[in-house]
Amino acid sequence: MGYLSCNGESAVAICDPYNWNPRRRSNRHPHKLRIFKYDELAAATNGFSAGNFLGKGSHGRVYKAVLDNGKLLAAVKRSTLTTTVGSHNNNNNVSQADNEIEILTRVRHRWMVNLIGYCVDHRRKTKLLVVDYMPNGTLHDQLHSRCSLDPPLSWNRRTKHALQIATVVHALHVAENPVIHRDIKSSNVLIDGDGNARLADFGLALIGNVDDERLKCTPPAGTLGYLDPSYLAPADLTAKTDVFSFGILLLEMISGREAIDLNYSPSCIVDWAVPLIKRGEFAAVCDPKIKNRPYSAVIRKLAIMAARCVRSTAKKRPDMLEVVECLKTVRKLSKASPAWNRLRRESEDRSENVLAVEEEKELENHVRIVRGGSRKNRKVSCMTSEGNVNVYDYERIEPEVPLLSPLPPQIRRRNFVLRSRSVGAKVGPDPNEDVGHKTAVTLRILIEKERPVKTMAAVRLSKSRSVGMVRSNKTASGKRY
Numbered sequence: 383m384g385y386l387s388c389n390g391e392s393a394v395a396i397c398d399p400y401n402w403n404p405r406r407r408s409n410r411h412p413h414k415l416r417i418f419k420y421d422e423l424a425a426a427t428n429g430f431s432a433g434n435f436l437g438k439g440s441h442g443r444v445y446k447a448v449l450d451n452g453k454l455l456a457a458v459k460r461s462t463l464t465t466t467v468g469s470h471n472n473n474n475n476v477s478q479a480d481n482e483i484e485i486l487t488r489v490r491h492r493w494m495v496n497l498i499g500y501c502v503d504h505r506r507k508t509k510l511l512v513v514d515y516m517p518n519g520t521l522h523d524q525l526h527s528r529c530s531l532d533p534p535l536s537w538n539r540r541t542k543h544a545l546q547i548a549t550v551v552h553a554l555h556v557a558e559n560p561v562i563h564r565d566i567k568s569s570n571v572l573i574d575g576d577g578n579a580r581l582a583d584f585g586l587a588l589i590g591n592v593d594d595e596r597l598k599c600t601p602p603a604g605t606l607g608y609l610d611p612s613y614l615a616p617a618d619l620t621a622k623t624d625v626f627s628f629g630i631l632l633l634e635m636i637s638g639r640e641a642i643d644l645n646y647s648p649s650c651i652v653d654w655a656v657p658l659i660k661r662g663e664f665a666a667v668c669d670p671k672i673k674n675r676p677y678s679a680v681i682r683k684l685a686i687m688a689a690r691c692v693r694s695t696a697k698k699r700p701d702m703l704e705v706v707e708c709l710k711t712v713r714k715l716s717k718a719s720p721a722w723n724r725l726r727r728e729s730e731d732r733s734e735n736v737l738a739v740e741e742e743k744e745l746e747n748h749v750r751i752v753r754g755g756s757r758k759n760r761k762v763s764c765m766t767s768e769g770n771v772n773v774y775d776y777e778r779i780e781p782e783v784p785l786l787s788p789l790p791p792q793i794r795r796r797n798f799v800l801r802s803r804s805v806g807a808k809v810g811p812d813p814n815e816d817v818g819h820k821t822a823v824t825l826r827i828l829i830e831k832e833r834p835v836k837t838m839a840a841v842r843l844s845k846s847r848s849v850g851m852v853r854s855n856k857t858a859s860g861k862r863y
């Protein structure tokens with residue numbers, strides 16, 4: 383029997399959609415699903431009419447369905463392609479719909495778009511998925527709406543949605559049979575009737591441990607702009623693949639920029655945001671549309687977390703638990719009263735030693751590489767940017783107490799150590815080599831000399847689409863999955 387085979391008859395009656403706790407509950411037992419008749423769904427969607435049309439993805443169309451005499455609103459996902467996710471060891475391909483059914487019968491969470499049931503369309507030889515209806519569109523639409531009448535998404539909403547999605551991704555990763563979503567992006571975050579963010583679209587998700595045969599045989603897939611660059615072969619897949627995509631989502635939420643936007647140079651959000659974060663220009667990363675901006679320390683904490691998530695070395699990224707904790711702190715700090723925050727900032731400023739002016743001037747002419755040590759042993763040094771292209775390790779630790787002012791032009795002695803591992807770097811031995819090693823994190827960044835901003839054609843990606851896009855000598859082929 384194939385790993386992914388699933389049918390409604392084998393389902394066990396455990397249905398507790400809003401209290402699924404990965405620690406207490408196993409996702410070994412599938413939830414009971416409703417099996418719909420095709421005619422029932424056709425009637426509920428007015429014959430899949432344009433009036434019920436909700437949206438189109440790369441693999442099909444989604445319609446609003448009114449079921450159970452108006453008591454149940456649902457979304458019906460009707461696939462136009464029998465796209466495959468991967469293959470079993472017996473080479474049977476698995477359709478995205480089957481894959482989604484398999485996973486969504488096993489995992490449910492309050493911040494997920496849960497599966498209600500499905501229907502077999504015998505004529506087209508596909509399955510139609512019936513999922514929770516989300517009346518408030520996608521996070522992508524809310525973040526990037528070009529309608530001037532739509533108010534920009536507030537900071538509070540952004541951090542709330544980020545925390546909800548981080549929570550569900552963490553729950554998926556720590557479930558008994560872990561799930562890696564592989565397609566975290568703003569258009570897969572839907573907003574429910576209560577204004578909560580829910581993770582959708584498990585068509586590419588994989589369930590099981592990373593050494594399971596099926597995961598080892600499934601070619602990389604995801605969406606351009608969100609796809610982990612270190613995920614080049616099936617064996618590269620880990621939970622950190624999702625952490626990377628979540629980091630992109632976080633950068634998108636902080637900045638209001640698309641993951642890839644050809645109107646800008648660099649067009650890729652990582653190439654644009656990470657150097658700014660590295661230089662401590664946190665305000666420049668923050669979406670100018672946000673009206674009541676949070677304190678710089680709050681933006682800074684979140685921006686650094688996002689930069690850590692998108693580090694090119696997967697192992698050095700934080701896990702989702704750390705991301706969740708960071709987001710909880712960010713939300714607490716964002717809500718703290720202005721007077722309290724001012725007091726806190728003042729006391730921080732008094733206790734910190736700012737670098738000597740000469741040292742600052744010297745630093746301005748250097749590429750700044752940041753690394754954290756223990757609180758006692760932090761120090762600042764610097765390195766010269768030499769050569770055309772340098773690869774640096776950008777390292778820092780998250781202070782226990784969030785920093786309350788942006789970094790440059792003053793680099794604060796107590797928080798950073800500058801150190802290089804790049805070719806041509808002239809740096810003395812670092813006395814903090816071992817200190818703070820456990821908490822230090824590294825972001826490997828390819829720093830190129832400033833490129834002139836090209837005049838770009840006015841092209842804007844309306845939405846990034848899920849694709850299997852990897853072509854490498856490690857993967858079987860470069861076709862779309």
Ligand SMILES: Nc1ncnc2c1ncn2[C@@H]1O[C@H](COP(=O)(O)OP(=O)(O)OP(=O)(O)O)[C@@H](O)[C@H]1O
Binds near residue numbers: 437439457572
């Ligand atoms: N449960 C739902 N409730 C309401 N609208 C939905 C629901 N699911 C999807 N939609 C709408 O349908 C659109 C298409 O969704 P779908 O998941 O098929 O594709 P996508 O995620 O946008 O793109 P891709 O398939 O490339 O990942 C969404 O952008 C959204 O507007």
